[in-house]
Amino acid sequence: MKRYIDEKTVSSLARGAMYLGSGGGGDVKLMELMAKRIIKENGPIPLISPFRFPDEEWVIPVAVMGSPTIFSERLPSGNELKKVVETIEKEKNIAASAITGIEIGGMNAISPVIAAALTNLPLLDADGMGRAFPELQMTTYHGFGMKASPAVISNRPDKTYLLSSDENTEIEKQARKLVTDLGGWAAIACYPMQGWQMREAGILQTYTLTIRLGEALSADAMDAHDVMEKMQKVFQKSIYGKPVKLIEGKIVDLQRNIIEGMLKGSLVVEGSGSYIGEYLSVFFHNEYLWIKKNDTTLATVPDLICVLDEETGYPLSVEELENHVKVWVIAIPGPFLLQTTKMLDVVGPMQFGIAENFIPIEERLKLNGNEG
Incomplete structure (x- = not known):
């Protein structure tokens, strides 16, 4: 049809x-x-x-x-x-x-x-x-x-x-x-x-996928928990993987500068609830590219990284970030095509100056003893 x-x-x-x-x-x-x-x-x-x-x-x-x-x-x-x-x-x-x-x-x-x-x-x-x-x-x-x-x-x-x-x-x-x-x-x-x-x-x-995701998130009153639940249902039946929550907490440090026309910087999230005592750093270059916890990498480009407003579930762009906002940081496994050798030579971590080999988020969680 x-x-x-x-x-x-x-x-x-x-x-x-x-x-x-x-x-x-x-x-x-x-x-x-x-x-x-x-x-x-x-x-x-x-x-x-x-x-x-x-x-x-x-x-x-x-x-x-x-x-x-x-x-x-x-x-x-x-x-x-x-x-x-x-x-x-x-x-x-x-x-x-x-x-x-x-x-x-x-x-x-x-x-x-x-x-x-x-x-x-x-x-x-x-x-x-x-x-x-x-x-x-x-x-x-x-x-x-x-x-x-x-x-x-x-x-x-x-x-x-x-x-x-x-x-x-x-x-x-x-x-x-x-x-x-x-x-x-x-x-x-x-x-x-x-x-x-x-x-x-x-x-x-x-x-088709993006429309289906938008339809699933069409309710007026939602928070990060509702959004995450609906995203997981949509993405697990797609060429993407199932989204993973990496932390919830408050932005406590934000560094953001325009360098050669690109918005570059980082944010630090201090964990709350079951994540209390944890700190996560997210680095960006127009888009979110890299997540580290202490010295351990949790996710990198080309997997997708989202910072969700805790109260609304709305995805915050790098321009919208503010200190003290309560957020969830999540990662979405990217389409397999982006993970091929040909594409990692184009959009892998090293193409953005990140000295890391790409490891899919699912594998990183297993390596770090966390199944997400």
């Missing part, structure tokens, strides 16, 4: 995407409102399975790059996303049959929905990160050999910029500089590929 993304579904998608942001990915609220308005005007969008997408048909991934703060101050019309898709079609002399995502965590879970609605194309149920990461090459598309080029950037519907290189890391550098020159944000389309390539290189059916 074909599924459609309507205004109600967008709300569920936005809610679920906050938890997959792992502390980053930007604020979903403005994107959610834009998507609802455009869907109201243009109608619901078909969400199609990658397993039913023809081998030779083309799909174009899209996203918004840059500062979420500047984005919220200089709102787009949405037509920037339409324009970058059309420009790639013209450049490659192709006709796209679907739009898909680059990252499913945070606001960029919604940008492909807007692009699909404005181009009258379906949305393909996949993305290239399974969460949020800070750079364009930090995708399974890159890890499994797809070319980001040609890439197209725009933050005005009447103007586009074409980027071309055989090296995906060079596309990231060019795009990052151009976004800065354009005032801090821009729509981007890149990694154009055919159906058979998407099935090899994408993380499949992440939109």
